[in-house]
Amino acid sequence: MVSKIYSNKIYMGFDRFFFSIILIFFLAACAGIHPVPEKETEKDLGLPTPEIIEKPNSEGQAFDSRMMASHNLTQKGYLLLKQNDFDGAIRLLERAVGINPSDGPGYFYLSEAWLGKKNFNLAKQFNGLALLYLRSNLSWTDRAHLQKKRIERGLNGL
Numbered sequence: 001m002v003s004k005i006y007s008n009k010i011y012m013g014f015d016r017f018f019f020s021i022i023l024i025f026f027l028a029a030c031a032g033i034h035p036v037p038e039k040e041t042e043k044d045l046g047l048p049t050p051e052i053i054e055k056p057n058s059e060g061q062a063f064d065s066r067m068m069a070s071h072n073l074t075q076k077g078y079l080l081l082k083q084n085d086f087d088g089a090i091r092l093l094e095r096a097v098g099i100n101p102s103d104g105p106g107y108f109y110l111s112e113a114w115l116g117k118k119n120f121n122l123a124k125q126f127n128g129l130a131l132l133y134l135r136s137n138l139s140w141t142d143r144a145h146l147q148k149k150r151i152e153r154g155l156n157g158l
Contacts, residue, residue: 070100077109086116104133108144111151120154127151
C-alpha cells in the first residue's frame with residue numbers, strides 16, 4: 001500500500017511537470033502572434049536608425065545622466081539630419097559630443113551632416129573620430145568605412 005501511494009505521488013509530480021512544460025510552450029507560441037509595428041528603415045540616407053545606438057545602461061556601462069543626455073541629443077540630431085536640416089543637426093550633434101566625447105554615433109552623424117553641406121574636410125575629421133569610437137561595433141564600423149569612401153570621392157571631386 002505504501003509503495004502504491006508513493007508511486008502515485010511520483011506520477012502526479014510527473015504529470016504536473018509535463019503540464020508545466022506544455023503550458024510554457026503554449027505561452028511562448030502565443031507571444032509571437034502579436035504583430036510588430038514596422039520601424040523606419042535606414043534606406044532614406046543610408047544612415048543607421050537611432051535604434052542601433054546603444055542606450056547607456058546600469059549593467060554594461062557606467063550609467064551617467066550625461067551619457068543619456070548625449071544619446072537623446074544624438075537621436076534628435078539624426079531626425080534633423082533625416083529632414084536635411086544640416087545646420088540644426090550639426091548644432092545638436094556638437095552638443096552631444098561635447099557632453100560625451102566618446103559618442104561614436106554622434107561623430108558619425110556629424111560627419112554625415114558635413115557631407116550634406118559638402119564640407120568634405122570636416123566630414124573627414126568627424127569620420128576619423130567615428131571610426132575610433134565605433135571600432136568595437138562591427139555594423140557601425142562598416143558604415144563608417146563606407147562613409148569614409150564617400151568622403152574620399154567628394155575630396156577627389158568625383
